Amino acid sequence: MTSLQLSAKEEMVEKFLDAAARGDLSQVSALLTRVPSLLNQTGYSGWTALMLAARNGHYHVVEGLLSHGCDKFLVNSSSQTAYDVSKFWGHRHVSNLLSRTDEGCQRVLPGTDLSPQENYFSCEPLDRLSAKRTDKVWLEDRQSAPDTVYLLFSSLSPMVSSSQEEDGGAAAETKLCRFTYEAVKDLIQKPSAVLIFLGVERRKNRSSSSSSQEPPAWFAISSDEDAAELLKRCREKSCSFPKTPNRDLLNLNEEDAGVVAQARSVLAWHSRYSFCPTCGSSTRLEEGGHKRSCLNSDCSSLRGVHNTCYPRVxxxxxxxxxxxxxxxxxxxxxxxxxxxxxxxxxxxxxxxxxxxxxxxxxxxxxxxxxxxxxxxxxxxxxxxxxxxxxxxxxxxxxxxxxxxxxxxxxxxxxxxxxxxxxxxxxxxxxxxxxxxxxxxxxxxxxxxxxxxxx
Structure with missing residues (x-):
């Protein structure tokens, strides 16, 4: 029975890799829906579906695999990534997609033909809409919208859920827990809560039917409520707040990691600047959580631009x-x-x-x-x-x-x-x-x- 199960699994992997190599996006998507663990499986010489799609210049398959969170840094037995493969075979449109840069903007060392890597934590799935941070009416409206997404933080750690594939062969997948306004509105109303506007989702499909509807907004909320009580709000299995962020946050997919990079940094700044560094008075949140203003009307930080008023990097x-x-x-x-x-x-x-x-x-x-x-x-x-x-x-x-x-x-x-x-x-x-x-x-x-x- 074990050998039959193994051969069936191998057949499924072969079918998935073949679909990617042929550019059959519908079959690739259908197989991933049924068996998500196929995403980074390898075949002959360590080739993944992403590498095979890149080899044959199938842009839409590459785009689809990336949207599912596949690992584009994996290497085959020749130590080539999917990007290396696409460059070798001259599929510039695919290599540009994998490097997330236009050829004219490449920053490479003299004498090399390298594209700058997109580093972990640098993905920007949200449009930050910084111009909207001062629009209190718009922010309040987006806070209560039914499609708005909230991320819940405790002691600077985001609530995440981890899942293990049933066959035991795939690594655990860690995802940010997403909440609606109704699920966290009681936390938002607490004076101790810190609420950060992160932005709105970037539109992947700009069709005319969806252009009139605003994309979902994202917020991060930090609560001082007991972590164990906060975890009860999540309906996902295996929810937790990572205790060692330098290690645990590296298990997120690239898009979630990009969101956490903004949210955790801003929340960390708030945790250190609840009092004015200039005069020691209390401060209040402004501009969607991207500014703190001193409550002392005589404080010099209220005149001019001061780096104590905005998040530090x-x-x-x-x-x-x-x-x-x-x-x-x-x-x-x-x-x-x-x-x-x-x-x-x-x-x-x-x-x-x-x-x-x-x-x-x-x-x-x-x-x-x-x-x-x-x-x-x-x-x-x-x-x-x-x-x-x-x-x-x-x-x-x-x-x-x-x-x-x-x-x-x-x-x-x-x-x-x-x-x-x-x-x-x-x-x-x-x-x-x-x-x-x-x-x-x-x-x-x-x-x-x-x-x-x-």
Whole structure:
């Protein structure tokens, strides 16, 4: 019976992959509706449905698979992603979709043919409609609309539900719990509640029949009610508030992660600015939760623009330092890292400091290595609590390492092949790298792609 069940499952996977390769979107969608765990299944040589659709230039199938939340960072046995496959076979419309950028706007290093990666937490499924934040009438109307979506936070953690496929072969899927106005209106009315307008859903279908109807609005609400009581409001199974956000929030799909990046960062700012940093008086929420104003009419923060009145974003440089020979990179590890894990060096940008100088200063402070040229690659919102990670490549002009043990535990030069083995799960890798959702992982991957055909 087990072998029959296994062969039936393999047949279903083969049918799904074949439909993607042929460009049959209706069959792909129908199979996913019946068996969602097919989404990231692999066939011969580790090829996924996304890779097969990209190979044959089936734009609408690629678009459909992405809308279901498929993992576009998976690699086949040749270490190629779906993006790499589409570029190789010349399907520019597909590669543009997978990279989410127009060719004319690409930011790549000189001499490379790379598209900047779309980093985790950077997806923008909502139109923020910042101009509507001062429209109190419009906001109040949207709050009570029947299709409005509410996300519920406790201690800066969003309520999520996790599900495991019945066959036990698929990884648990974590999703944000969505609530209606009727389900949370009692929480909104409490004085201690913090309500944030996040935006409205971006229209995926701009047909004339739907153009007159406003898309659903999204809000985040933070409550100080007991977490166990809040969980009773959710009808989904296995609801929880993540206790370790640096790890647990990485299990969300890219769209949910993009929403959390905004919501958690703004809520974290509110948790630190309930009192005016200028005079110490109490503050009140304004502009859909995107501003706090001092209640002291004599406070200087009420005159002019002050960065204490609006949500803070703290810039952090994170950099992969390349050896002068071009075939080694510098990675370090902190004591809090899991055993065997090394990552890029990083540090906060100081006031009055450029991004490039911050890279040079932090690298020298932490490792003793001096850096020359610095090249921006991409950035990543990191809502723990509210950082903007500015990813860079930097070229070393010295190679001797002397670590600041107050900052990091160890730093080493790693040869390219060891990095490839670690990145693509080679046999017995010498070390491990951070997960793919981190910009550190993507910077390392970017460097490996620079001089290879991966």
């Amino acid at each position: 703290d810039p952090v440089v994170i950099m992969l330092v390349i050896h002068p020979d071009g075939n080694h990179c510098l990675l370090g590890r902190k004591k809090i890292f899991p055993a065997g894990m090394f990552s890029c060096l990083a540090g906060f940008v100081e006031p009055g400091e450029t991004m490039e100088e911050a890279v040079r200063r932090e690298v020298e402070e932490e490792s003793g290595v001096k850096v020359g040229p610095v090249q921006y690659v991409s950035c990543q919102p990191w809502p723990m609590p509210s950082n903007l990670m500015i990813g860079c490549l930097a070229v070393a002009i010295s190679t001797d390492i002397k670590v600041d043990e107050n900052e990091i535990e160890e730093a080493r030069w790693f040869p390219r092949q060891q990095v490839i083995d670690s990145l693509f799960r080679g046999a017995r890798p010498a070390f491990t790298v951070p997960p793919r959702q981190t910009i550190a992982h993507q910077l390392i991957r970017h460097w490996i792609h620079m001089n290879s055909n991966l």
